[in-house]
Amino acid sequence: MLPLLLVILFCVLGVLTGIATGLLPGLHVNNIALILLSLSGAIIATFSFLFEYGISEEFILVLICIYIISTSISHTFHDVIPSTFLGAPDGDMALSVLPAHSLLLEGKGYEAVALSAMGSYGAILFCFLLILPIRFIIGSPLFFYESLREIMLFVLIAISILMIGTEKSKIDDFGKKGIAPSIVGMLFATFVFFLSGIFGIVIFEVPVDSPIGLSSPVLFPALAGLFGTPTLLTSLMTKPVIPKQIIKPPVLNRKTKNSSTLSVMTGSLGGILVSIIPGITSATGTILAMNARGESSKRQTIITLSAVNTACAFFVVVVMFVILRSRSGATLAAMELMSVAEWTTLLMPANLAYLLIALLLGGTLSYFLTLKVGKIFARRFANVPYALIVKLTIALIVILVFLFTGIIGILILVVATLIGLLPVEWGVRRSHCMGILLIPIILYFL
Amino acid sequence: MKLKYFSLLFSIIGILVLYFLSRLSQTPIIAIHEMPDYAGKQVTIEGVVTDYQVTKHGSQIITIKDNNATATVFVEGFTALEYGDKIQATGEVQKYKDDWELVINDNRLVKILEKWQNISFPLWQLAENPTKYLELNVNVTGYIESTSNAYFYLVDIEKKHSLIVFYKLSKNITIYPGQKVSASGKFTFDEENFRYQLEICEEKHSITPLKQE
Numbered sequence: 252m253l254p255l256l257l258v259i260l261f262c263v264l265g266v267l268t269g270i271a272t273g274l275l276p277g278l279h280v281n282n283i284a285l286i287l288l289s290l291s292g293a294i295i296a297t298f299s300f301l302f303e304y305g306i307s308e309e310f311i312l313v314l315i316c317i318y319i320i321s322t323s324i325s326h327t328f329h330d331v332i333p334s335t336f337l338g339a340p341d342g343d344m345a346l347s348v349l350p351a352h353s354l355l356l357e358g359k360g361y362e363a364v365a366l367s368a369m370g371s372y373g374a375i376l377f378c379f380l381l382i383l384p385i386r387f388i389i390g391s392p393l394f395f396y397e398s399l400r401e402i403m404l405f406v407l408i409a410i411s412i413l414m415i416g417t418e419k420s421k422i423d424d425f426g427k428k429g430i431a432p433s434i435v436g437m438l439f440a441t442f443v444f445f446l447s448g449i450f451g452i453v454i455f456e457v458p459v460d461s462p463i464g465l466s467s468p469v470l471f472p473a474l475a476g477l478f479g480t481p482t483l484l485t486s487l488m489t490k491p492v493i494p495k496q497i498i499k500p501p502v503l504n505r506k507t508k509n510s511s512t513l514s515v516m517t518g519s520l521g522g523i524l525v526s527i528i529p530g531i532t533s534a535t536g537t538i539l540a541m542n543a544r545g546e547s548s549k550r551q552t553i554i555t556l557s558a559v560n561t562a563c564a565f566f567v568v569v570v571m572f573v574i575l576r577s578r579s580g581a582t583l584a585a586m587e588l589m590s591v592a593e594w595t596t597l598l599m600p601a602n603l604a605y606l607l608i609a610l611l612l613g614g615t616l617s618y619f620l621t622l623k624v625g626k627i628f629a630r631r632f633a634n635v636p637y638a639l640i641v642k643l644t645i646a647l648i649v650i651l652v653f654l655f656t657g658i659i660g661i662l663i664l665v666v667a668t669l670i671g672l673l674p675v676e677w678g679v680r681r682s683h684c685m686g687i688l689l690i691p692i693i694l695y696f697l
Numbered sequence: 698m699k700l701k702y703f704s705l706l707f708s709i710i711g712i713l714v715l716y717f718l719s720r721l722s723q724t725p726i727i728a729i730h731e732m733p734d735y736a737g738k739q740v741t742i743e744g745v746v747t748d749y750q751v752t753k754h755g756s757q758i759i760t761i762k763d764n765n766a767t768a769t770v771f772v773e774g775f776t777a778l779e780y781g782d783k784i785q786a787t788g789e790v791q792k793y794k795d796d797w798e799l800v801i802n803d804n805r806l807v808k809i810l811e812k813w814q815n816i817s818f819p820l821w822q823l824a825e826n827p828t829k830y831l832e833l834n835v836n837v838t839g840y841i842e843s844t845s846n847a848y849f850y851l852v853d854i855e856k857k858h859s860l861i862v863f864y865k866l867s868k869n870i871t872i873y874p875g876q877k878v879s880a881s882g883k884f885t886f887d888e889e890n891f892r893y894q895l896e897i898c899e900e901k902h903s904i905t906p907l908k909q910e
Contacts, residue, residue, distance in 0.1 A: 450712050456719035659718070666711030669704045676701035 253304060257314055262609045265318040266616045269325020270624060275644050276333040276486075277479035280326040280564065281580030285468050286651065287319050288584035294318075309589070313605055316585040320568055320606050321613035323581040324375075327560045328617035331367035331553075332625055335360050336632050337641070338486035339493065350549035350556075358494040360632075362501050364625030366550055368618050369501070370557035373515035374522065375614035377558075378565045381523070382599075382607075385566070389527060390573040391595060396527060403528070404696040410531060411689055414538055415440045420678045436679060443673050443683040447477065448690025450670055454663055455691065459656040472652040472660040476667020477684040479648060481675050483641050484668070496629040501550070514551045517544040518558025525559070526566035526578050530692035533560045534682035565610055572603045724787055729766035732790050732797040741787040742768060742799060743810065747833060749778050759807070761786070764829075769796060774804030779901070780883070781813030781834035814901075817879055820851060824858040827884075827893050836881040837895065838907065841872055851880060851895070864897040864904065877907045 272283045291312075298311050331351065339352040348356075354363040389396040399406065418440040421432035450473070459469050503511070521540030525531050536559040544555055567579040572594040577583040585591070585606070592600040599607075628635075652660045674681045724739040732742070744761030751757050759770040761784060770786045771793075778784065785808045788801035801807060817836040837860070839851040848863045849872065862880055872878065881904075882897035897904065 446708065446712070450715075453712055453715045453719055456723065457715055458719075458722045662711075662718075663715065666708060666715060669708035669711055672700065672704035673708060676704060 254306070254310065257301075257306070257310075258317055258605060258608055259612065261314045261318045262321045262612050263616065265321025265609065266325040266613050266620065268318070269322040269613075269617065270329050270620060272322065273326040273329025274333055274624070275647070276337050276641060277475075277483045277644055277648065279474060279478060279580075280323045280330075282471055282475055282479075282651075283326060284319055284323060284580035284584045285471055286655075287315075287322065288587060289655070291315050291584075291588060312588045313602055316589050316602075317605060317609040319581050319584050321609045323564050323579070324561065324610055324613045325617040325620075327557075327564045328368060328371050328614075328621045329624065330560075331364055331371075331557060332621070332628055335363045335367075335625075336628050336635075337637060338482055339489070339491040350552045353549055354553075355493060355496075356491070358497050359499070360493075360496050361498045361625055361629040362550075363553055364629070365622060366501050366553045367557040368621040368625070369511065370515055370518060370554035371561035371621075372614060372618040373511070373554070374519045374558035374562040375565060375611065377515055377519045378523070378562050378569075379607075379611065381519070382569055385523060385569065386573055386594060389570070396574045399527070404693065406528060407530060407689060407693050407696065410528070410535060410539070411444065411686075411693070413542070414535060414680075414682060414685075415444060417538060417542060418679055418683070420680070422677060422679075439677055440679045440683050443670070443679060444686035445690070446673070447670055447684045447686035450666065451687035451691045452694070457659060457663065459659050459663070461655050462657050463654055469656065469660075469663070472656050472664040473667045473687060475648050475652060476664040477671040477687060478681060479671075480645060480664070480668045481671035481681075483645050484672070485675050487638060487641055493633075496632075498626055498629050507550075510551055511554050514544060514554040515558045518555040519562035521555075522559040522562025522564075523566045525563045526570045527574070529576075529578060530685070530688040532682075532685060532688075533563045534680075535685060536563060538680075538682060561614070565614075568606050568610060569603070572600055726785075729761070729763045729768045732768060732799070735790045736792065736797070737790065739787065739789055740799070741785060742770075743783065743785045744768065745813075745833065746778050746780055746782045746784060748780070751775065757804070759784070759786075769793070769798040770801065770807070771798055772801045772804050772807055774801075776804050776807045776809070778809070779813055779834060780832070781816070782809050783811040783813075783816060784808060785810050814881055817881075820853040820858050820860060823860070823884070824853075830884045831886060831893075833884055834881065834902075835884045835895070836879055838877070838879045841874055841876045841878055844872055844874060851878075860893060860895055862895040862897060872904060872906075879905045879907055881905075 272278055294315055295308065295311055301311060335351040335355055339355050351363040354360060387393060415437060418437050420436045422435040422439055423432040425435050426432070454469050454473055457469065517540045521536035521543070522533060524539060525533055525536035537556050540555050540559050541552065564579065564581065567582045571577055571582045571586060571591055575591060575593055577586045589602055591602065594600055594603060649661065649664070652664045656663070671681070671684060674683060724741045726741045726743065727735060729742055729744060744763040746759060747762050747767065748760035749757060755775065757772045757775050759772065759778065761768055761770060786799055786801060787806040788799045790797055791800045813834040814836055817838055820837055820839040823830055823835065823837055837851065839853050842850045842852045842859070848861055850859050851862050852859045862882065880895060880897065882895045882902045884893065884895055887894045
């Protein structure tokens with residue numbers, strides 16, 4: 252009985268942590284996992300009193316994994332709240348407005364959060380149904396992953412071309428006539444992709460050292476800089492006029508229900524693909540899913556996007572037990588902490604079963620909590636000292652980067668931020684910055 | 698300057714700065730005989746351990762050899778090594794008495810690239826260049842011929858080379874002529890009989906039967 256109670260306790264703690272990290276703008280769930288991993292020693296020490304109740308150290312490690320996994324799943328639910336309510340562009344300045352921001356500017360911020368929670372929870376349920384089928388497809392007897400590995404180089408190149416080729420932004424700095432702006436837009440996307448790639452190759456050769464002896468993940472300042480700080484900085488420069496929010500759940504009729512189910516399904520499949528293929532993140536998964544899904548409204552886009560994010564966080568855990576590879580910060584941490592036995596029979600390994608409890612329970616709790624917190628935000632966010640939160644978050648990122656990777660880490664953060672500002676300032680998609688992982692991985696497979 | 702051009706310019710400059718930083722911190726990997734050219738500089742050398750000892754101050758003196766040159770590596774600290782291990786060492790080239798040696802102040806800069814047990818090679822490779830492996834732990838593969846209680850001969854498949862192997866094993870291993878084995882032991886020169894030999898005499902040495910092809 253005690254072990255089960257502990258599983259639930261750590262799962263709930265993880266969900267609560269996920270709310271906190273999800274609500275901080277600009278912190279990626281992978282960074283959170285890496286931070287938690289380096290604190291695991293301290294966590295074990297804190298809970299060592301459990302030894303007296305017959306709980307082994309291995310089980311405490313499993314509990315920490317449960318904590319990390321529920322944090323990551325809860326994070327994918329809650330991060331929609333800051334990305335909806337914070338950082339909306341000024342009406343006339345925006346090059347492209349995210350769907351959630353456009354609903355916010357119509358006074359329907361809560362609806363955006365509710366749609367996202369729906370997409371995320373739908374993905375959890377859909378992924379749960381797919382565990383066994385996917386297990387048989389990527390593992391024995393079909394070994395899809397083995398076949399995929401042989402053509403991985405071409406898959407990755409194809410994904411890169413697709414990402415750049417579907418860039419629809421136009422840059423009219425160098426000619427406004429005809430198709431010139433579209434071509435320049437695509438060329439600029441290619442430029443950002445390769446620039447990030449060169450950056451990725453360079454930083455893996457740069458020695459980083461933590462001044463307080465923590466493990467030094469060189470990717471932490473790089474990813475925080477590429478994807479976190481640029482949005483925070485630009486949001487400090489904008490002063491959007493946000494109308495009073497109407498709190499109304501999304502309207503679901505037969506047509507939108509069918510459409511939403513389709514969005515959840517394509518989104519989940521996109522997320523599953525992300526959890527299998529190295530070097531791509533949910534941003535890439537979203538592009539894949541949106542292309543597969545075809546044209547859709549901004550509401551459906553929100554659902555698809557959230558489904559990709561959550562499905563990815565869900566399936567990296569399952570995939571870890573089938574192909575024994577980690578595809579996210581959370582599973583990287585889990586693999587270092589506990590023994591991951593390959594899932595070869597029909598019956599799943601015990602550790603996977605524990606983590607599934609965390610995923611399902613954490614997902615369900617997160618669904619209701621997201622709606623609750625989203626409602627509070629919609630009502631009160633006019634009073635939220637927004638600029639202060641953004642500044643504190645930037646300060647937090649800088650401090651963490653310094654503690655983990657020292658002064659050279661700060662330099663990497665600055666350069667990454669400058670690169671990350673390029674897509675924001677020139678109006679192309681941020682996901683081109685994933686060249687930082689894709690290009691080194693493509694070179695590895697060459 | 699507009700932010701969009703500012704970030705464009707400075708992101709490129711930033712990458713260049715990081716690139717030079719990584720160049721500065723990278724030490725070149727050199728061959729042992731090139732060491733005199735790098736006096737006072739940080740370098741990385743690689744080689745096979747031919748000798749090692751611990752001084753009374755707790756430092757370790759390792760002799761390593763690549764093709765035909767040997768170098769002394771002085772480490773403040775201790776790394777668990779065995780004869781025949783292939784290692785990589787990063788440190789400063791200094792002159793000590795009349796020799797060049799590599800001085801390392803952190804034992805983490807000595808990396809074992811491959812344990813000698815894992816470096817296995819066929820008999821002919823040993824026969825072609827015996828001096829390269831003299832006094833080292835080696836892991837040789839071949840076929841057993843004419844066994845006796847204390848020794849057997851290891852031959853290659855065409856029976857072109859033959860090496861006497863002395864074994865004093867407490868473990869009960871059955872060996873029979875024609876069997877393919879990998880024998881790990883110390884490769885020495887028997888001056889009395891004027892021949893090379895393989896001695897299987899220490900705990901870590903062994904005879905492992907291999908699957909017949």
